[in-house]
Amino acid sequence: MRAVVYDSPFKVSVENVPDPEMQHPNDAIVKITSSCICGSDLHMYEGRTAAEPGIIFGHENMGIIQEVGSAVKTRKVGDRVVMPFNVACGFCKNCQRGFTGFCTTVNPGFAGGAYGYVAMGPWRGGQAEYLQVPFADFNCLPLPPGDQYEADFAMLADIFPTGYHGAELADVRPGESVAVFGAGPVGLMAAYSCVIRGAAEVYSIDHVQERLDKAEEIGAIPINFDEGDPVRQIKDRRGGEGTDKGIDAVGYQAAAQGSSAAGGEQEEIPNVVLNQMIDVINPTGAMGIPGLYVPTDPGGVDEDAKRGALSINFGKLFEKGLRLGTGQCNVKRYNAYLRDLIIAGKAKPSFAVSHQVSLEEAPDAYDKFDKRVEGYTKVILNP
Numbered sequence: 527m528r529a530v531v532y533d534s535p536f537k538v539s540v541e542n543v544p545d546p547e548m549q550h551p552n553d554a555i556v557k558i559t560s561s562c563i564c565g566s567d568l569h570m571y572e573g574r575t576a577a578e579p580g581i582i583f584g585h586e587n588m589g590i591i592q593e594v595g596s597a598v599k600t601r602k603v604g605d606r607v608v609m610p611f612n613v614a615c616g617f618c619k620n621c622q623r624g625f626t627g628f629c630t631t632v633n634p635g636f637a638g639g640a641y642g643y644v645a646m647g648p649w650r651g652g653q654a655e656y657l658q659v660p661f662a663d664f665n666c667l668p669l670p671p672g673d674q675y676e677a678d679f680a681m682l683a684d685i686f687p688t689g690y691h692g693a694e695l696a697d698v699r700p701g702e703s704v705a706v707f708g709a710g711p712v713g714l715m716a717a718y719s720c721v722i723r724g725a726a727e728v729y730s731i732d733h734v735q736e737r738l739d740k741a742e743e744i745g746a747i748p749i750n751f752d753e754g755d756p757v758r759q760i761k762d763r764r765g766g767e768g769t770d771k772g773i774d775a776v777g778y779q780a781a782a783q784g785s786s787a788a789g790g791e792q793e794e795i796p797n798v799v800l801n802q803m804i805d806v807i808n809p810t811g812a813m814g815i816p817g818l819y820v821p822t823d824p825g826g827v828d829e830d831a832k833r834g835a836l837s838i839n840f841g842k843l844f845e846k847g848l849r850l851g852t853g854q855c856n857v858k859r860y861n862a863y864l865r866d867l868i869i870a871g872k873a874k875p876s877f878a879v880s881h882q883v884s885l886e887e888a889p890d891a892y893d894k895f896d897k898r899v900e901g902y903t904k905v906i907l908n909p
């Protein structure tokens with residue numbers, strides 16, 4: 527089959543690789559219809575992780591079941607399904623408590639597994655024609671047959687639940703104000719989830735204009751951080767007050783104010799968003815941090831950053847009595863509910879999708895998405 531393979535920093539290629547095989551009676555083989563490129567893939571693509579050449583990318587996968595093992599009871603050949611990016615067993619201590627992003631079965635010695643991701647276990651990615659899905663009863667979320675809502679349902683593998691998780695970690699409630707840092711796909715979904723949860727005012731902070739425009743489309747207030755300190759901009763609009771809540775949908779590769787929005791080297795300040803959140807959130811507030819932080823970053827700006835040690839204003843955080851939550855999204859906790867919002871016509875997460883291209887066009891799509899040019903916001907590959 528054809529698959530997107532990581533070669534070296536800033537280089538992926540589409541290659542012939544062996545088809546996946548059934549390895550266990552609990553497995554299913556899914557013929558992929560949609561697989562998205564994620565901001566998380568860019569960390570590997572840019573050589574900012576320990577990812578080795580040869581890894582098949584793709585953790586946002588959806589398709590039609592092609593084959594099931596004899597132990598699979600609730601899913602059958604021909605079912606249309608979307609898989610959480612987390613590979614999970616459903617029965618370990620963490621899965622049982624709903625923390626499927628921290629499964630201890632699927633990636634021995636570690637809590638958490640994913641398709642096509644460095645350090646997340648042996649699972650191959652789905653930016654390919656076929657995907658092996660273990661524990662298929664647990665990991666395949668059934669969808670209505672046909673091809674309706676394809677782009678909306680594709681968002682259920684990761685970014686819609688992950689954005690929602692950001693709002694959940696920040697405990698966003700009706701009538702509240704929220705500062706959402708980052709208007710990439712995850713930030714847009716976080717802002718959208720805040721709107722769905724009834725937030726009164728949602729600020730969306732980024733410096734890529736097309737992304738800020740999308741945020742405005744869904745009712746958020748765009749804040750361009752290249753035009754000045756975003757905390758100041760928000761407080762100025764709120765009569766000196768900050769916000770009730772904050773969400774970091776940026777992560778450790780946060781760009782400095784005024785840095786280039788379009789490609790090339792960006793001046794990076796890995797702790798800038800964390801400290802801006804501590805600054806902007808009102809006392810007793812909370813922050814959700816779905817943005818990725820890593821324990822090892824070969825390209826880190828200094829020795830501390832290379833081992834994931836960031837300096838944050840913990841004293842201020844204590845003084846304000848702020849709460850924070852972080853980590854991989856437990857997709858399985860939300861995906862069925864978010865699917866039903868889509869079916870009921872109450873959510874349309876495909877608004878974030880900017881491009882749908884064939885698998886063969888993946889190298890070009892990676893390049894443009896990475897440079898954040900030509901409106902590349904969220905890309906779906908259709909093998």
Ligand SMILES: NC(=O)c1ccc[n+]([C@@H]2O[C@H](COP(=O)([O-])OP(=O)(O)OC[C@H]3O[C@@H](n4cnc5c(N)ncnc54)[C@H](O)[C@@H]3O)[C@@H](O)[C@H]2O)c1
Nearest residue numbers: 565566708710711712732776777780781816817818854855
């Ligand atoms: N926790 C999880 O389960 C999970 C799942 C998916 C993605 N992620 C992570 O979420 C983050 C966002 O993912 P994405 O797909 O939206 O990525 P992305 O790279 O497309 O978006 C990040 C956005 O942040 C903006 N940005 C950069 N510096 C900023 C700053 N200082 N202030 C405000 N905005 C800034 C960028 O311009 C960009 O638009 C990534 O770190 C990704 O790895 C986490």
Ligand SMILES: [Zn+2]
Nearest residue numbers: 564566586684
């Ligand atoms: Zn993703």
Ligand SMILES: [Zn+2]
Nearest residue numbers: 615618621629
């Ligand atoms: Zn488990």
